[in-house]
Amino acid sequence: MKKKKQVEGPLHSKFCKDERLLFYKKRFYAEDKDFHFFESLTSEQIEIIGQTLEQSFPDSQYPQNSLIRYLAILDYLMDSKRNHNFKSFDEKIAFLIQGIDPSLSIYYQLLTIGYSSSNPSNMGREQALTIIHFIEGFVGTFDPQFLKYEEIYFRKVLKEGKVLSHIKREGHKALLDSFKGIPSFDNVKDIEFSRLSRKADYYATVCDNPKDIHILCFNICNPNSVLELFDIASKAIFFILVIDPELKALKTYVEESNIAQMRERMMGELGFYHEGLIRLEELYRKRFFPEMTISEWSY
Numbered sequence: 001m002k003k004k005k006q007v008e009g010p011l012h013s014k015f016c017k018d019e020r021l022l023f024y025k026k027r028f029y030a031e032d033k034d035f036h037f038f039e040s041l042t043s044e045q046i047e048i049i050g051q052t053l054e055q056s057f058p059d060s061q062y063p064q065n066s067l068i069r070y071l072a073i074l075d076y077l078m079d080s081k082r083n084h085n086f087k088s089f090d091e092k093i094a095f096l097i098q099g100i101d102p103s104l105s106i107y108y109q110l111l112t113i114g115y116s117s118s119n120p121s122n123m124g125r126e127q128a129l130t131i132i133h134f135i136e137g138f139v140g141t142f143d144p145q146f147l148k149y150e151e152i153y154f155r156k157v158l159k160e161g162k163v164l165s166h167i168k169r170e171g172h173k174a175l176l177d178s179f180k181g182i183p184s185f186d187n188v189k190d191i192e193f194s195r196l197s198r199k200a201d202y203y204a205t206v207c208d209n210p211k212d213i214h215i216l217c218f219n220i221c222n223p224n225s226v227l228e229l230f231d232i233a234s235k236a237i238f239f240i241l242v243i244d245p246e247l248k249a250l251k252t253y254v255e256e257s258n259i260a261q262m263r264e265r266m267m268g269e270l271g272f273y274h275e276g277l278i279r280l281e282e283l284y285r286k287r288f289f290p291e292m293t294i295s296e297w298s299y
Contacts, residue, residue, distance in 0.1 A: 021141055024074045029145055031089040038090050038156040046157070048085060049095050057099060067140030073099045093149050094157070100146075101138050104158065107150035109134050111222065172213045175221060176274045179236045185287035188233055193288055196234060199227060200241035213272055216242055240284050244270060250281040251294050 056076065062069040076082055077092045086095050097104075110131055132142050139146065203219070204210045219225045220235050229235045240247075252265045266273040285292055 021071075024071065024078075025143065025145075028074050028078055028092075031092070034089045035093065036088075036090055037152055038094065040088075041090055041094055041157060045086075045091060046094065046098070049091070049098050052085065053095070053099050065138050065140065070100060070140045070143075094153065097146070097150060097153055101150065104150050104154055106135055106138055106146050107154055110147065111218070172217045172272060173274065175217045175235070175239070176276050176280075178232060179239075179280050180276055182233060182236055182280065182283065184283055185233060185237065188237065188287065192234070193237065196237050197241060199229075200238055200245075203227065203238075203242060210242055211271075213243060236280055237284065240281060244277070244281065247281045247285060247292070247294060249277045250285065253278045254294050 057069065057073060062072050073096055077086065077095060086092050131144075131147070135144070135146055136142050203216075207215065207219075209215060216239065219227055220229055220238060227238070229238055248269050249266055252262050252269070256262045256265060263273045266277075285294070
């Protein structure tokens with residue numbers, strides 16, 4: 001019997017490469033059952049990872065954002081003879097993230113389109129293609145696991161003191177609409193208001209553009225944010241403390257005679273208009289600053 005001739009050519013090469021990638025990914029991520037969410041990862045281990053990457057995977061030999069680098073790092077992590085220092089799966093994942101995307105560009109970029117690995121079904125075809133192309137650009141291939149692990153890495157390792165300052169996704173209308181159900185701030189204690197005031201001061205210090213409403217709303221709504229604002233009343237108070245502590249929206253309502261003038265002034269002074277903000281600021285004033293004079297035209 002004739003020996004079957006091997007199929008060759010560019011497509012065959014691509015399939016071989018795809019099969020190799022699939023094998024590497026399956027074998028590497030098979031240890032996921034031993035993943036402990038970076039709970040035991042220390043700063044010393046992170047430093048050793050950085051040193052090893054610099055010595056063993058220099059950019060000149062293993063260029064960033066390339067398939068060469070991705071495969072070389074996976075090969076190293078799966079080779080017990082070469083890899084003596086990083087035995088736990090948590091260490092290996094941290095090594096892979098630091099080696100491929102140390103600034104978590106994938107995680108931050110995907111946050112701007114509203115994607116979360118905890119709710120991947122809430123995503124359209126266009127968003128899916130954005131995710132695929134962006135990951136391919138940083139990894140050299142599409143590795144969806146980066147979404148899961150980078151999100152956890154941010155929460156557990158890099159979250160401290162981190163405020164995202166480059167978000168451009170629209171979100172203020174949805175957030176302000178969610179405040180409509182707040183009947184009052186009567187249940188918010190003074191000590192909680194002081195805590196939120198300190199957070200607002202901190203935010204103003206560390207955020208590149210604290211008055212940017214898109215950046216603010218994103219950081220308020222992101223459950224992984226260092227701000228840790230979990231209830232709707234805290235989010236509303238924080239929003240006012242950062243965006244309009246002087247209650248300009250409420251002052252505009254008192255001083256202007258019609259909606260068109262109110263809208264024009266709010267757009268000029270705050271950069272946006274939302275009718276719900278006026279009611280919210282009145283609730284805020286009554287609870288925390290009942291003696292405040294909003295305007296000489298106050299009723």
